[in-house]
Each structure stands twice: as C-alpha cells, then as structure tokens.
Amino acid sequence: MLNAMRRGVTFVLYQLTLMLGILMMPVALFARRLGVSLPVGRLVEAAGTAYERAKSRKHARVN
Template identity: 50%
Template structure:
C-alpha cells in the first residue's frame, strides 16, 4: 500500500517538475542568451525521473 502511494507521489512530483521545466523554458533561454546564466532545471527533472524509475524495480 505504501509502495503505491510512494510511486504515485513520485510520479506526480516528476510530472510537476516537467511542467515547471516547460514553463520556465523561455526564462531559461533569456537567462542563457542575455545573461550567460544556465538554469539547471534538467537536473531536477532527471533526478525525479530516476527516483520514479527506481520504484518500479
């Protein structure tokens, strides 16, 4: 039962980070092109994806 809740929570968290990454894309492009700053949103998405995939094992 707790495994299902954990899997669902991680899936929701991963989906939320993907949505945040998509919505921040224009800001990230501006920051990179105009200010020379890289926003590491991809690391957050990759970390949540790995955590979600680990629950399937």
C-alpha cells in the same frame, strides 16, 4: 499499499517537474542569453531517476 502511494507521489512529482521545466523554458532561454545556466534539466532528470527507482522496486517485489 505504502509502496503504491510512494510510487504515485513520485510520479506526480516527476510530472510536476516536467511541467515546471516546460514553463521555465522561456526564462531558461533568456538566462542563457545572459550567460546564466538554470539547473532545471538536472531537476527533471533527478525526478525521473527517482520515479524509475520507485517503479523498479514494484517490479522487484512482484517477481
């Protein structure tokens, strides 16, 4: 039960970071013109990795 909640929360956080990345796209493009790089891509990648780990833990316990 706790693992299912953790996996669900991780999935929601991953979806929120994807939404944040999409919403921040104009800001990131403008910042790139100014020579500044925003770490939004790394944030989305880290959230995706966390979700994949949570998902693989479920499969490891089932098998």
